[in-house]
Amino acid sequence: MAASTLARGRAGQEVRGGAALLRGTVTLYLSLIVVLPLTAVVWRSSRDGWGAFWEAATQPQALAALRLTFAVALAVAAGNVVMGTVIAWVLVRDQFPGKRVVNALIDLPFALPTIVAGITLLALYGSSSPVGVDIGYTRAGVVLALAFVTLPFVVRSVQPVLLTMEPDMEEAARCLGAGPLTSFRRIVLPTIAPALLAGAALAFARAVGEFGSVVILSGNIPYRTEVASVHVFSLVENDDVGSAAAVSVVLLATSVLVLAGLNLLQRRRTRHAD
Amino acid sequence: MKVRAKFAAGLLAAGMLLAAGCGGSGGGSDKLTLVAYSTPREAYEQLIPAFQKTEAGKGVGFSQSYGSSGDQSRAVQNGLAADVVTLALEPDMTKLVDAGLVAEGWNADEHKGMITNSVVVFIVRKGNPKNIRTWDDLIKPGVEVIEPNPFTSGGAKWNIMAAYGAQLQGGKTPEQANAYLLELFRHVPVQDKSAREALQTFIGGKGDVMLAYENEAINAQQKEQPVDYVVPDDTILIENPIAVASKSKNATAASAFVDFLRSEEAQRMYAERGYRPVNQAAAAGAGFPEPPGLFTIKDLGGWTDVNKRFFDKEAGIVADIERTVGVSVGS
Structure with missing residues (x-):
């Protein structure tokens, strides 16, 4: 005591x-x-000076790779915002047999070594595709690879928010005459927006750095399908570690900017909500 | 202030931990570390036990590391303890000489430091349905050529130099040979990052012909893949270097191992795996066809010159070709 x-x-x-x-x-x-x-x-x-840094980061092949990487990462993040929300919605609000299986499927892209993902996606959507879709070694292939590896982010960040949302507000909105779209736009979307943005930011950052699956599925053709991470790899292979680090820093800096920007947007939203 | 001081202390502690982690590695007394490029792995699984059965190899243990030639060269430069190093191409070995890890005179022996040879061949589909025999056949309309990316695969450089040299051999000017390379790249739908991945792509059904080493072609056939291969009349002699690391703690055993690898017995084993022996006696019985227009990298100016002229990422001929092909196809 x-x-x-x-x-x-x-x-x-x-x-x-x-x-x-x-x-x-x-x-x-x-x-x-x-x-x-x-x-x-x-x-x-x-280390080799800013001149060398600038030269490495703006070398045409590096620029082409960076441009492709960011464009595809943005597209994939945007696609995830839509599809991720739809998937999360279905998983939370819908009841159907096999729902648990679908729910478990979402995390599998995390568990699979991405190089295996690349090989299997290629077998399915490559030149010997059993479903007749041949997008191996094209930019569409890059998008597919990145959509695969970033699938869980938006779903898994939106899902818990939807789960805690009571349907009362939506019902009230509907009683007051709002259609399902309006009630989604005015009630659900503002609630899940922070989680949605956070998920999209993670998906973007992941897409920017992805290597294993794109190196298989993209065909690595400089100026066409070569993404930044693969370009960095080729610089390392050629003992040009300085340039590899320079391109990596551009990747890092852009990701930091995007993450910070989204963070800012989120904070402003929360302040508005208050 | 306080937070910053704590952060600095954290960094300091981190640095100390890192420094402590760098110590203590190195071989035992009669153990050899073989650092090798990846393709001859199966050959060494046979060669090492054979060496251990000889007088010099009795009781010698081995640890082995395999990876792409460039990676392995970098690993040794960064401190991977090695006794014997064997790589896919000479420049990777030259880097070790420059770093003081392999003695200057490593290539002064009768085999010029080489352990195996090969040639660049065309791997084709079983029965060669597109009847591909010559370099000109590769750039016929509708022919797809599989070839790894020369900027990520050191081995792919051999293929490109074979294509280039074959054009010179056929009486073309260097400009015409460059134009040939450009045309060739227009027929390449995918540039895998390594030769092994390219072979996977080809076996997976993409492409009509693949540029590869003869030993890889033979290896694919031994694994009963449905492929044939054609040795073109004009092609390059691929030479794979080997050396004892100058910091080896077991130089005697390491040299004995290299000597064994050059013996007729060992060279026959290489030959069974598809490598052309450097040992004349073993080569005589191995039955590899001798291409009439065989040339070496020296005939094209040597690796230092070739790397600068063709593979410099800014001004190199191949970098320029990649730019032209990539930008024009665009979209």
Whole structure:
């Protein structure tokens, strides 16, 4: 009894000490596995001077690869916003046999090594396609590969929000004469928007960095289907690590910008909502 | 301030941990580390036990590492402890010489540092339905050529230099040979990142002909893949280098292993796997056809010159071709 009172007396202090320890652990861990490696990449890219950095990042083949990467990543993120929401909606609001199986399927692209995903997608949608679709080694193939690997992000971020949403508000809206589209636009969309944006941002970032599946499915034709990660790989293969780091830094910087932009948008939304 | 100090302390601790992690690696007393490019793996699975049965190889243990030639060269440069290094092409070895990890005189022996040879061939569908025999057949309308990306696959450079050299051999000017390469690339629908992936693509049904090493073609046939291959009259001699690492702690055993690999017995084993022996006695009995117009990379100026002229990512001929083909097809 007495001991427990004593402990309670020191509890505040202990908690503070514990928090500091936790914070230190987090800092150390993040430094080791994120901050230091990223800093090293940036440092490596600038080692040969900014002239060399600029030259590497704006070299025509690098530019073509970067342009393709960002265009496809944006398209895939946008596609995920639509399809991810639809899938999440169906999984939450609809009841049908086999729903649990469908729900489990969503996460599989995470579990599959992406190079295997590339090979299987190619077998299905390549030149010897059993369904008669041949988009292997084209830009459509790149989109397909990235749509596959980014599928879970939007679904998994929107789904929990939909689950916690009570249907009362929508019912009220409908009683007041709003059609299903209007009630979705005015009631559901504002609620899921932050989760939707967060999911889209993750999908975008993932698409920008994807290597394993696109290297198989795209055919790696410079200026046509070669994405930035594959271009970086080719620079490394040619012992041009400086240029590889430079192109990587452009990828990093753009992803940071997009993530920060979406974060800002989200915060503004929340403030408006308040 | 406080937060920043803590962050700095974290970084410092991280750095110390990293530094500590770099120590302590190295071989045991009679253990050899073989660092090799990936294709001859099956040959070494046979060659190493054979070596261990010889007087010099008794009790020598092995650890083996396989990967793409460029990756392996980089790994050794970055500190992978190696005793014997064998790579797909000479420039990857030259980098190790430049880094002081392989002795300058590594290629001074009678085989010029090489362990196996091969030639660039055309792998075709069983029965050669499109009747592909010559380099000119590759650029006929409707023929699709599978060829890995020369900027990601060191081996693909051999194919391109074979195509180029064959044109010169046929009396073309360098300009005409460049034009041939451009035309050839127009027939390439996919550029896989490695030779093995390209072979997968071809076996998967894409393309009419694939440019590849003879040993890869033989390997595919040994695995009962439905392919044939054609050795063109004019083609390049592929030479694969081997060397003992200068920092080897077991140089005697390593040299003995390399000597064994060059023996008639070992070279026969290579031959069974589709490699052309460098050992004359083994080569004589192996029955590889001798292409009448065989040339070497030296005939084209040597690797240093070829890499600069063809594969420089800015000014190289092949970089220029990729640009022309990629941009024109566009969309």
